Amino acid sequence: MFCNQCEQTAKGTGCTAMGVCGKQPEVSDLQDATVYALRGLAIAAQDAAAKGVREQGMGHYTAARLFSTLTNVNFDPDRFVPWVHEITAMRDDLVRKAGLSYTSGPAAFVPGADAAAIVQQAAEHGTLTLAPDEDIRSCMQILLYGMKGVAAYADHAAILGQEDNAVYDFLYKGLAAGFDGKARDLNDWVGLLLECGNVNLRTMELLDAGNTGTYGHPVPTEVPLGHRKGKAILVSGHDLRDLHELLKQTEGTGINIYTHGEMLPCHGYPELKKFPHFYGHFGTAWQNQHKEFPQFPGAILFTTNCIQKPQASYQDNVFTTGLVGWPGLTHCENRDFSAVIKRAQELPGFTEDAPGKTVMTGFGHNAVLGVAGAVVDAVKSGAIRHFFLVGGCDGAKPGRNYYTEFVEKAPADTVILTLACGKFRFFDKELGTIGGIPRLLDVGQCNDAYSAIQIAVALAKAFDCGVNDLPLSLVLSWYEQKAVAILLTLLALGIKDIRLGPSLPAFVSPNVLNFLVENYNIKPISTAEEDLKAILG
Numbered sequence: 069m070f071c072n073q074c075e076q077t078a079k080g081t082g083c084t085a086m087g088v089c090g091k092q093p094e095v096s097d098l099q100d101a102t103v104y105a106l107r108g109l110a111i112a113a114q115d116a117a118a119k120g121v122r123e124q125g126m127g128h129y130t131a132a133r134l135f136s137t138l139t140n141v142n143f144d145p146d147r148f149v150p151w152v153h154e155i156t157a158m159r160d161d162l163v164r165k166a167g168l169s170y171t172s173g174p175a176a177f178v179p180g181a182d183a184a185a186i187v188q189q190a191a192e193h194g195t196l197t198l199a200p201d202e203d204i205r206s207c208m209q210i211l212l213y214g215m216k217g218v219a220a221y222a223d224h225a226a227i228l229g230q231e232d233n234a235v236y237d238f239l240y241k242g243l244a245a246g247f248d249g250k251a252r253d254l255n256d257w258v259g260l261l262l263e264c265g266n267v268n269l270r271t272m273e274l275l276d277a278g279n280t281g282t283y284g285h286p287v288p289t290e291v292p293l294g295h296r297k298g299k300a301i302l303v304s305g306h307d308l309r310d311l312h313e314l315l316k317q318t319e320g321t322g323i324n325i326y327t328h329g330e331m332l333p334c335h336g337y338p339e340l341k342k343f344p345h346f347y348g349h350f351g352t353a354w355q356n357q358h359k360e361f362p363q364f365p366g367a368i369l370f371t372t373n374c375i376q377k378p379q380a381s382y383q384d385n386v387f388t389t390g391l392v393g394w395p396g397l398t399h400c401e402n403r404d405f406s407a408v409i410k411r412a413q414e415l416p417g418f419t420e421d422a423p424g425k426t427v428m429t430g431f432g433h434n435a436v437l438g439v440a441g442a443v444v445d446a447v448k449s450g451a452i453r454h455f456f457l458v459g460g461c462d463g464a465k466p467g468r469n470y471y472t473e474f475v476e477k478a479p480a481d482t483v484i485l486t487l488a489c490g491k492f493r494f495f496d497k498e499l500g501t502i503g504g505i506p507r508l509l510d511v512g513q514c515n516d517a518y519s520a521i522q523i524a525v526a527l528a529k530a531f532d533c534g535v536n537d538l539p540l541s542l543v544l545s546w547y548e549q550k551a552v553a554i555l556l557t558l559l560a561l562g563i564k565d566i567r568l569g570p571s572l573p574a575f576v577s578p579n580v581l582n583f584l585v586e587n588y589n590i591k592p593i594s595t596a597e598e599d600l601k602a603i604l605g
């Protein structure tokens with residue numbers, strides 16, 4: 069195996085013996101084979117489209133399979149083997165229909181019959197074999213990882229009925245690139261990366277339309293961090309539709325539903341918050357689940373990333389759905405959550421009411437722009453000196469304390485916008501308000517980065533300047549591939565001076581990094597004090 073796609077990659081270079089995330093070599097290789105098979109499907113899809121043949125549903129299928137290879141989504145070899153066969157069968161069907169023919173490369177890939185045979189084949193198809201040139205290989209890895217992020221957002225959006233063939237066409241183009249016989253130099257690859265960023269913006273727009281169109285625009289909402297007496301189910305991941313289905317299926321059962329990790333912002337959606345048994349939030353970011361899940365006296369449902377190896381003390385309580393998989397866990401098909409409900413009924417639940425502290429969420433673009441006038445006035449009067457977007461993924465590394473310190477030390481006349489699970493480093497801090505505007509605004513999930521971009525664009529318009537001229541600084545933390553997609557979007561939008569941590573990606577070569585520094589002034593985080601001083605002068 070070789071995998072370097074996430075921030076916790078072994079020694080900052082690549083996981084080779086076993087994933088730091090818990091991914092077994094067999095699964096890593098099966099994921100490489102899945103991507104290789106998808107490249108073949110993409111080549112056929114492009115060639116078929118040129119002949120006017122297009123398969124409905126293949127775009128979403130491609131996105132879903134690619135999303136399945138994102139960090140902490142699916143660790144189950146038994147799911148990947150049939151997927152590899154399904155992808156190549158689908159490709160062959162398309163090849164027949166469109167009268168195409170391939171004799172080499174991924175479009176002619178014939179997977180072995182079982183996991184062992186596919187694993188052997190995959191040795192030639194990992195990301196180290198993408199290109200002999202270090203910089204081109206780096207760009208090809210960035211593109212692949214960015215596309216995994218796009219695929220995640222496209223899958224969420226499609227589940228809510230929002231699709232655009234332009235997104236799928238780009239996934240085909242990006243997957244085929246490097247395998248389609250077209251010569252590309254470094255500039256072409258950089259162009260593809262920026263195109264990926266633009267396509268990701270469109271994809272996030274679709275997802276935003278799906279989320280807000282289906283469940284309403286989030287409204288500022290107070291969420292208890294404690295609990296209520298009664299049986300309980302904890303929902304983790306990012307998928308709103310799964311949560312909605314679970315809320316419907318648990319209506320009247322006496323079970324209370326709690327969010328975990330990135331599901332916290334779901335409390336702000338009108339169509340979700342109307343369920344009286346949708347109660348509160350339990351725990352913090354994904355990497356703390358081993359510590360926190362043993363304390364949860366109910367069933368736990370994973371809807372998307374980020375699952376970690378369930379510990380023996382609670383593994384019977386954990387269920388997966390959608391693209392998530394862990395060997396041995398019960399997987400709920402077709403959003404039938406009866407097994408989760410049954411388990412929650414068996415478990416003790418919370419024995420007393422303890423509402424505890426509360427946090428606020430629900431500051432999506434609609435809510436923030438609803439008070440844009442007050443925000444602009446506060447900036448003009450000097451009451452708000454600066455905005456920081458402190459967001460992104462959380463993770464286990466100690467260097468991530470930087471983000472807590474940064475928020476703690478940010479002066480009282482600054483406002484912190486946050487999103488994604490990185491917020492759990494400071495989400496329960498009481499930072500007060502400026503003229504009625506809370507100093508800490510939770511914009512939502514990483515999936516809501518679109519909202520933050522909309523807010524920045526609207527502020528730039530209000531001040532009649534560019535986003536780079538706003539009193540706004542981006543201090544981002546990354547972990548997995550959705551963050552790569554978002555970063556490419558920010559670069560495609562021409563956003564400069566981003567601070568990125570806790571460490572720089574292993575898949576960015578020195579020359580590609582130089583390019584990013586020279587053109588976008590992207591920089592690694594240093595210390596909270598130094599960075600605040602540098603930003604605020």
Ligand code: FSO
Pocket residue numbers: 306329330354373374460461462488489490513514515547548550551
């Ligand atoms: Fe966090 Fe995990 Fe949302 Fe990521 S939950 S780390 S960006 O996968 O997905 O923010």
Ligand code: SF4
Pocket residue numbers: 071072073074075076077078082083086087088089090091096139140
């Ligand atoms: Fe390693 Fe991250 Fe890949 Fe897991 S996803 S194998 S931790 S690089």
